[in-house]
Amino acid sequence: MQAIVFDFDGTLVDTETPELTVWQEVFAAHGAVWPDNYWTTIVGRGAEQEVERPKALLERLTGKPFLENAARHARVMALIDAAPLRPGVRALLDQASAANIPCAVASSSRHDWVDPALQRHHIAFSFVTTVCADDVERAKPFPDLYLEACRRLGTDPAQTVAIEDSPNGLAAAKAAGLFAIVTPNPTTQGLDFSAADLVVEDLSRLNLTSLRQALVQRELPHG
Numbered sequence: 001m002q003a004i005v006f007d008f009d010g011t012l013v014d015t016e017t018p019e020l021t022v023w024q025e026v027f028a029a030h031g032a033v034w035p036d037n038y039w040t041t042i043v044g045r046g047a048e049q050e051v052e053r054p055k056a057l058l059e060r061l062t063g064k065p066f067l068e069n070a071a072r073h074a075r076v077m078a079l080i081d082a083a084p085l086r087p088g089v090r091a092l093l094d095q096a097s098a099a100n101i102p103c104a105v106a107s108s109s110r111h112d113w114v115d116p117a118l119q120r121h122h123i124a125f126s127f128v129t130t131v132c133a134d135d136v137e138r139a140k141p142f143p144d145l146y147l148e149a150c151r152r153l154g155t156d157p158a159q160t161v162a163i164e165d166s167p168n169g170l171a172a173a174k175a176a177g178l179f180a181i182v183t184p185n186p187t188t189q190g191l192d193f194s195a196a197d198l199v200v201e202d203l204s205r206l207n208l209t210s211l212r213q214a215l216v217q218r219e220l221p222h223g
Contacts (some may be wrong), residue, residue, distance in 0.1 A: 001212050002155040004096055005146060005178065006127075007044070008107035008114050010165035012089055013121065014185045016043060018079030022072055023054050032061040040191055044140050044166030045108055085121055086185070088203030093126040095208050104149045105130040106162070108139040108169075128153060141168040146176035161211055163203070167191055179215055181206070 010016040020039055027034040038057065058066045096103050104127055107114045111132045118124035129152040136144035150157045162173035162180045166188050173180040174195055182196040183203055193199050198214050200206055 001101065001161060001208075001215055002159040003102045003104065003128075003150070003153045004092075004161045004163065004211075005104045005106050005149045005153075005173075007162075007164045007166075007169045008105050008117070009109055010043070010185045010188065011163055011169075011183060012085060012105075012123070013080075013117060014083050014086055014187075015080045015117075016165075016185060016187045018076050018083065020187050021079070022076045026066075026072055027058060027061075030058060030062050030064075030066070032058055039187060040167065042168075043188060044164070044168030044172075081120075085123070086183070086202060088206065090123070092203050092206060092208075093123060097126060099208055101208065102128045102153055102155075104128055104153055105132075106145040106149045106172075107132050108145065110134045140166075140172035141175070143172050143176035146173050146178055150176070150178075159215070161215070164196075167193065170196055179218060181211075181214075 006012055024034045052060070055066050055068060093103060105114065105118070107130070109132060111130070111134055114130060114132050115124070118127070118130065129149065131145050131149045131152065133139040133145075136148050138144045146157065146162060150160055153160070157177035158179070160178050162169075162176075162178040164170050164173055164180060164182050165185050170180055170182055170193060179197050180195070181198045181200065182193045183200050184191065184193070197218060
């Protein structure tokens with residue numbers, strides 16, 4: 001194992017459940033039903049990859065304009081600011097640092113969102129590099145973010161671990177050739193992660209030894 005590349009939203013910090021929760025509240029307040037399958041298509045994607053944003057979806061369903069308001073944004077941010085690192089994140093980062101395993105972030109969000117959050121949670125120093133949507137031509141589900149992270153790290157994608165929480169992120173990691181681990185959050189539980197090399201409840205279930213063993217197991221001949 002040469003390096004570990006982490007997704008940010010939903011993987012390091014569950015920023016996705018607050019966003020989903022508040023949009024569900026907004027839809028209900030406007031007499032619309034939030035379509036469950038909609039989140040499946042957009043979670044983990046870059047904004048430029050989203051065919052229809054929640055605001056446009058609400059307007060289409062209700063036939064009325066929706067004026068984005070400060071109250072919705074403030075509620076989302078209050079919930080996100082209160083969200084801790086997901087279980088096992090800090091321990092795994094500490095183990096990687098002690099073993100001189102470089103770590104990076106590959107996020108479909110932009111630097112002006114990701115960088116302050118890493119600082120706020122006191123983990124920015126844990127990453128050799130942070131690759132965001134504004135660094136590449138295409139965000140997830142395309143492989144560009146992971147390929148750029150491996151290029152900056154100088155690692156072989158086949159010997160690099162990706163840690164994700166969404167089908168779109170998983171698709172990006174696999175397309176780039178990384179060993180892909182998925183740790184679903186409450187908004188992505190129950191989605192199809194059959195393409196993952198490993199699925200774990202949260203990162204407290206992992207350590208460097210188990211990661212190395214999983215990589216070795218993948219390389220063993222089968223049948």
